[in-house]
Amino acid sequence: MRGPVATALGTLTLRGRCLVAAGLTLLVLGVLLGERPLVQIAVFVLALPLLSAAAVARRRFRVASRRTVTPSRVPRGAHADVRLEVTNAGRGTGGLWLLAESVPAEVGPSPEFVVERLPAGETAALTYRVHGTRRGRYRLGPLRLRLVDPFGLVLRSIAGTDSAPLVVVPRVVPLGAGGPAGGHGGGGSGARRSIAVHGEDDVSTRAYRHGDDLRKVHWRATARTGELMVRLEERPWRAQGTLLLDTRARAHLLARGHAADVRAADAGEDAPPADSLEWLIEAAASIGSELIGRGATLRVVTDARELSPSGHADGLTRGELLDRLAGVSPSRLTGLGPGIELLTRLAGDGAVVALLGSIGPDEAAELVRARSGPTTDLAVLADVGSWGDAGRGRGAGGAARSELAPQEGAAAVLLRAGGWQVVVAGADQSVAAVWAHLGRAGAAPVPLREVPA
Structure with missing residues (x-):
C-alpha cells in the first residue's frame, strides 16, 4: 500500500519532478560546500511541490x-x-x-x-x-x-x-426503380393475389427446375411446349424476402488500423466502404430497406446466425435492420454451411438475395442444392481481389488474389446454371449500380418471390 509521501510524489508532473531534482541537487551542494544560502534555497524549492501536492490531495470536490x-x-x-x-x-x-x-x-x-x-x-x-x-x-x-x-x-x-x-449504422443508398421487380414488389402482410386462373387448361406454369416435385408436372403444357413444365397452384401469398450475408473473414480482404479510418474521414460522407465486407453490409442495408419499403417481410441470416427481429415480429423493421447490421463483425467460420441451413429453414419459398464474398464451386453447389423454387434467387458476388488492387483491403497476397478470379467465375457459372441471377460487384461499383444491373441481368425484371401467408 502506498504511503502519503509516495502518493504525493506520484502526482508530480514532469515540471514538479524536475523541481524536486533541482532542490535535492542544491541541498547536496549546500551541505557539501557548507553554503547555508544554497541549503535555504533548496528547502524552498523542495517545499513548493510538496506543499502543492498536499493542497491538491486535500481538495474535496464532487x-x-x-x-x-x-x-x-x-x-x-x-x-x-x-x-x-x-x-x-x-x-x-x-x-x-x-x-x-x-x-x-x-x-x-x-x-x-x-x-x-x-x-x-x-x-x-x-x-x-x-x-x-x-x-x-x-x-x-x-x-x-x-x-x-x-x-x-x-x-x-x-x-x-x-x-x-x-x-x-451502415449507410443506406437509394436504389431507385431500376432493380429487380422495379416498383412491383408490393404486397404487404396479408396481401393476396391469385397466380392461377379458373380452368385446368389455363393454369399458370413455368419451366421445370432441378429439385422440383415431379408430382407438379403439368403434362398438357409439357406436350404443348415440348419442355417439362410444372404447375403453380392457387394459394394466398405474402411478400417475403431473405438476405444471406457472408461475413466470413476468410472470404474478404479486411481493412484494419487507424490509417484506414483517417483516410475514410478525410474522404467525407461519400467515402466508399473500406473493404469488401463493409461493401456487402451496406448492400444488405440498402437492399433490405428497399424490400421493406415494398412491403416485404424481411429476414436476414449470416453464415453463423440470424439477425433476429425484436419481440415476436415476423420480420425486421428498417431501424432494426440497421441496428443489427451495425453490430455485425467478421466471423471465423470457414464455410457457409450453417448459414445455408438457416436460410433453408427461414426462407421457405420466399425470395433470397445472397450477398457473398469469395466463394468456391463447392459452396455455390451447396447453395444450388438448398434453393429451388418457382422464381429466380439473386446473388451478388464480391470481386474481393478488386479491393486489394484498389489498396483498400489487406489479408491476401498477389498469388492468392490470382486464384480468386477462377474460383469466383466457376461459382458464378454454377449459380446461374442452378437458376440464380448473378452479378459480380467490384470495389469501384456502387450498390445502386449493382442493383440496377440485377434488374437487367435476365430477359425480364425478376419479381420478388412470395410465400404463402
Missing part, C-alpha cells in the same frame, strides 16, 4: 456530468454533436480542472477542455463532434478529470463511470 448525443444513431460518414454538461456538485468553488473525454479512436480524437473556478452548483456546457468513420457500436466517456495546482507542478487524475452510446 463533479456530475451528463451527455446528449445528437443524433445517437448516425449512418457511416455522418457527424454527431455531443453536448457535455459538467456540474460542480460540491460545496466550494472548483479549482483549475483539466477535462478529457474518452472517445474511441474510430469516431475521432479525445477532446480536452479547461474549466477554471466553477462555482458550486453551476454547470459548464461543453461541446464536441464525433465522426462516424467506421460502422459499429461505441461508448462516449467516461470523463477524466485532472486537477492541477497554479504552478503546474502537481496533477491529480480521477475518472468517472458515466458514458453515452453512439451507434454508427
Whole structure:
C-alpha cells in the first residue's frame, strides 16, 4: 500500500519532478560546500511541490456530468454533436480542472477542455463532434478529470463511470426503380393475389427446375411446349424476402488500423466502404430497406446466425435492420454451411438475395442444392481481389488474389446454371449500380418471390 509521501510524489508532473531534482541537487551542494544560502534555497524549492501536492490531495470536490448525443444513431460518414454538461456538485468553488473525454479512436480524437473556478452548483456546457468513420457500436466517456495546482507542478487524475452510446449504422443508398421487380414488389402482410386462373387448361406454369416435385408436372403444357413444365397452384401469398450475408473473414480482404479510418474521414460522407465486407453490409442495408419499403417481410441470416427481429415480429423493421447490421463483425467460420441451413429453414419459398464474398464451386453447389423454387434467387458476388488492387483491403497476397478470379467465375457459372441471377460487384461499383444491373441481368425484371401467408 502506498504511503502519503509516495502518493504525493506520484502526482508530480514532469515540471514538479524536475523541481524536486533541482532542490535535492542544491541541498547536496549546500551541505557539501557548507553554503547555508544554497541549503535555504533548496528547502524552498523542495517545499513548493510538496506543499502543492498536499493542497491538491486535500481538495474535496464532487463533479456530475451528463451527455446528449445528437443524433445517437448516425449512418457511416455522418457527424454527431455531443453536448457535455459538467456540474460542480460540491460545496466550494472548483479549482483549475483539466477535462478529457474518452472517445474511441474510430469516431475521432479525445477532446480536452479547461474549466477554471466553477462555482458550486453551476454547470459548464461543453461541446464536441464525433465522426462516424467506421460502422459499429461505441461508448462516449467516461470523463477524466485532472486537477492541477497554479504552478503546474502537481496533477491529480480521477475518472468517472458515466458514458453515452453512439451507434454508427451502415449507410443506406437509394436504389431507385431500376432493380429487380422495379416498383412491383408490393404486397404487404396479408396481401393476396391469385397466380392461377379458373380452368385446368389455363393454369399458370413455368419451366421445370432441378429439385422440383415431379408430382407438379403439368403434362398438357409439357406436350404443348415440348419442355417439362410444372404447375403453380392457387394459394394466398405474402411478400417475403431473405438476405444471406457472408461475413466470413476468410472470404474478404479486411481493412484494419487507424490509417484506414483517417483516410475514410478525410474522404467525407461519400467515402466508399473500406473493404469488401463493409461493401456487402451496406448492400444488405440498402437492399433490405428497399424490400421493406415494398412491403416485404424481411429476414436476414449470416453464415453463423440470424439477425433476429425484436419481440415476436415476423420480420425486421428498417431501424432494426440497421441496428443489427451495425453490430455485425467478421466471423471465423470457414464455410457457409450453417448459414445455408438457416436460410433453408427461414426462407421457405420466399425470395433470397445472397450477398457473398469469395466463394468456391463447392459452396455455390451447396447453395444450388438448398434453393429451388418457382422464381429466380439473386446473388451478388464480391470481386474481393478488386479491393486489394484498389489498396483498400489487406489479408491476401498477389498469388492468392490470382486464384480468386477462377474460383469466383466457376461459382458464378454454377449459380446461374442452378437458376440464380448473378452479378459480380467490384470495389469501384456502387450498390445502386449493382442493383440496377440485377434488374437487367435476365430477359425480364425478376419479381420478388412470395410465400404463402
